[in-house]
Amino acid sequence: LLGVAASATAQNADQLPSWNDGKAKQSIVAFVERVTAEGAAGFVPEAERVAVFDNDGTLWGEQPLYFQLLFALDRVKAMAPQHPEWKDKEPFASLLKGDVKAALAGGEPAIVDIIMTTHSGMTTEEFDQIVRTWITTAKHPKTGRLYTQMVYQPMLELLSYLRANGFKTFIVSGGGIDFMRPWTEKVYGIPPEQVVGSSGKTKFEMRDGTPVLMRLPEINFIDDKAGKPVGVHHHIGRRPIAAFGNSDGDLQMLQWTCSGPGPHFCLYVHHTDADREWAYDRDSSIGRLDKGLDEAGIMSWTVVDMKADWNKVFTSEP
Amino acid sequence: LLGVAASATAQNADQLPSWNDGKAKQSIVAFVERVTAEGAAGFVPEAERVAVFDNDGTLWGEQPLYFQLLFALDRVKAMAPQHPEWKDKEPFASLLKGDVKAALAGGEPAIVDIIMTTHSGMTTEEFDQIVRTWITTAKHPKTGRLYTQMVYQPMLELLSYLRANGFKTFIVSGGGIDFMRPWTEKVYGIPPEQVVGSSGKTKFEMRDGTPVLMRLPEINFIDDKAGKPVGVHHHIGRRPIAAFGNSDGDLQMLQWTCSGPGPHFCLYVHHTDADREWAYDRDSSIGRLDKGLDEAGIMSWTVVDMKADWNKVFTSEP
Ligand SMILES: [Ca+2]
Numbered sequence: 153l154l155g156v157a158a159s160a161t162a163q164n165a166d167q168l169p170s171w172n173d174g175k176a177k178q179s180i181v182a183f184v185e186r187v188t189a190e191g192a193a194g195f196v197p198e199a200e201r202v203a204v205f206d207n208d209g210t211l212w213g214e215q216p217l218y219f220q221l222l223f224a225l226d227r228v229k230a231m232a233p234q235h236p237e238w239k240d241k242e243p244f245a246s247l248l249k250g251d252v253k254a255a256l257a258g259g260e261p262a263i264v265d266i267i268m269t270t271h272s273g274m275t276t277e278e279f280d281q282i283v284r285t286w287i288t289t290a291k292h293p294k295t296g297r298l299y300t301q302m303v304y305q306p307m308l309e310l311l312s313y314l315r316a317n318g319f320k321t322f323i324v325s326g327g328g329i330d331f332m333r334p335w336t337e338k339v340y341g342i343p344p345e346q347v348v349g350s351s352g353k354t355k356f357e358m359r360d361g362t363p364v365l366m367r368l369p370e371i372n373f374i375d376d377k378a379g380k381p382v383g384v385h386h387h388i389g390r391r392p393i394a395a396f397g398n399s400d401g402d403l404q405m406l407q408w409t410c411s412g413p414g415p416h417f418c419l420y421v422h423h424t425d426a427d428r429e430w431a432y433d434r435d436s437s438i439g440r441l442d443k444g445l446d447e448a449g450i451m452s453w454t455v456v457d458m459k460a461d462w463n464k465v466f467t468s469e470p
Numbered sequence: 471l472l473g474v475a476a477s478a479t480a481q482n483a484d485q486l487p488s489w490n491d492g493k494a495k496q497s498i499v500a501f502v503e504r505v506t507a508e509g510a511a512g513f514v515p516e517a518e519r520v521a522v523f524d525n526d527g528t529l530w531g532e533q534p535l536y537f538q539l540l541f542a543l544d545r546v547k548a549m550a551p552q553h554p555e556w557k558d559k560e561p562f563a564s565l566l567k568g569d570v571k572a573a574l575a576g577g578e579p580a581i582v583d584i585i586m587t588t589h590s591g592m593t594t595e596e597f598d599q600i601v602r603t604w605i606t607t608a609k610h611p612k613t614g615r616l617y618t619q620m621v622y623q624p625m626l627e628l629l630s631y632l633r634a635n636g637f638k639t640f641i642v643s644g645g646g647i648d649f650m651r652p653w654t655e656k657v658y659g660i661p662p663e664q665v666v667g668s669s670g671k672t673k674f675e676m677r678d679g680t681p682v683l684m685r686l687p688e689i690n691f692i693d694d695k696a697g698k699p700v701g702v703h704h705h706i707g708r709r710p711i712a713a714f715g716n717s718d719g720d721l722q723m724l725q726w727t728c729s730g731p732g733p734h735f736c737l738y739v740h741h742t743d744a745d746r747e748w749a750y751d752r753d754s755s756i757g758r759l760d761k762g763l764d765e766a767g768i769m770s771w772t773v774v775d776m777k778a779d780w781n782k783v784f785t786s787e788p
């Protein structure tokens with residue numbers, strides 16, 4: 153019997169080849185084996201094996217700016233010929249001069265302005281097409297790679313490993329739900345109906361006799377911080393048993409997941425590898441991990457040290 | 471080859487034993503065979519086989535009042551001892567005297583008041599438990615049966631038939647999302663994450679050091695009429711290829727589904743059987759089917775004549 157268990161462990165471990173053997177990998181495998189062991193005390197029926205993943209900084213990179221913001225900046229440039237008035241209007245004027253820093257100096261209102269302007273005013277299907285074109289052509293400013301090549305290989309393996317063990321995997325991101333859906337199925341194996349995110353309002357209307365959903369310049373829901381468990385409940389309707397994040401924006405989702413009555417698993421990805429990726433945590437304006445790191449220590453959540461735990465970072469690396 | 475096709479048709483038809491052979495049943499089977507025929511022009515990959523179902527009047531009864539409203543009325547009675555002030559406050563005073571008609575004379579504001587009062591002020595898990603208790607014990611005022619026994623047998627068969635053919639089945643209801651989720655998996659085989667409905671706002675907070683989601687007395691989303699395609703897009707993120715409803719409240723969802731670029735199927739359940747169920751359409755205040763019936767004629771959507779098309783109505787019948 154011990155032999156069988158050991159062999160099952162070895163087999164499971166093989167499904168995570170980009171993870172170095174260490175506490176993080178061991179804790180993942182131990183959890184999965186616990187909840188899938190039929191007849192044992194920790195067994196969780198398949199229908200309840202819900203795992204939720206943050207996206208930016210957890211499944212793909214998020215530096216030097218959230219990729220969706222880089223998308224929005226590209227959109228501003230593409231839309232500029234139709235908007236001569238932007239020449240004298242911030243934050244667009246600075247953006248068009250190439251001064252991103254000055255444009256974003258306006259803080260959240262400037263960002264909301266850029267997002268609303270670039271993400272509304274078209275049908276849902278038109279926006280879908282705009283995202284599809286961008287995601288298959290735009291290149292990251294530092295690495296020169298497609299953004300989908302900056303997905304973390306170890307996390308892809310983890311998604312597959314969980315699904316192979318009967319988990320349903322969801323994205324729960326502060327990013328835009330409709331910015332992610334056009335490509336998450338192909339890239340992560342996560343279908344649109346399992347993507348939760350921030351959203352603007354949409355409106356059903358007839359356009360030349362054809363029904364369309366128009367994207368309005370109005371916030372519907374912000375899926376971040378205390379909004380994450382709300383988004384999880386609204387979309388999924390049951391409490392996850394495993395949650396994966398990388399910042400304080402995920403803290404409440406991890407708290408919600410890991411205060412459930414049965415077995416549960418919470419994990420933070422800690423960006424510690426300035427050579428292969430980026431190193432940042434408590435003082436970063438993007439993906440700040442401060443309170444979450446303290447809570448992880450108190451609650452004994454798993455913390456992935458990217459530098460030590462991952463032998464490969466991006467899918468696009470050899 | 472013709473023999474094989476005919477035999478496949480016969481086999482599929484057998485999965486709908488409560489449906490009499492007629493145009494409605496034939497149109498369902500023809501659609502399913504079309505989208506599942508690999509290599510043929512109408513083939514739809516499994517991931518895109520999304521079917522959406524209205525609930526009240528489509529999957530279970532809705533007379534003499536929406537069952538969720540009957541739930542709310544039961545809750546008012548249960549909560550009354552803690553609310554002595556309701557003695558003098560409408561619509562509660564009339565309800566507690568047993569005069570439902572007088573209570574509902576206040577129209578929509580009275581109904582919203584009753585729903586908000588009975589559906590908020592507790593955690594999501596407390597509400598879940600309240601619904602579970604009610605759904606397994608409360609009896610319908612006319613039939614004396616459990617409400618889950620007033621589910622339509624032909625529609626259960628249809629759900630199973632679609633799933634057996636690779637469809638993912640969703641509920642898209644004007645009813646409360648959290649009122650349905652506690653029992654839809656067991657009764658319909660539809661898990662919580664595939665239920666779309668109306669909702670109130672919830673708020674994440676710590677209660678005695680434990681995270682909870684509190685239900686607030688505030689509307690979040692009304693999943694009815696033009697809200698249905700919006701709810702479909704928000705939760706599912708792709709356009710369904712099949713939609714099933716019974717009232718004008720479903721019209722926009724059917725329009726959205728049946729204006730898609732590929733094969734699509736729209737069906738209205740028409741309540742025509744006053745003996746076995748209820749007969750109502752254009753003039754009913756509950757489940758009004760007026761514009762929808764006209765549109766179904768114009769668009770050649772399938773209309774089920776309950777009396778003629780179903781040889782069995784409720785699951786609880788012999
Ligand atoms: Ca993040």
Ligand SMILES: [Ca+2]
Nearest residue numbers: 524526527717
């Ligand atoms: Ca209905």
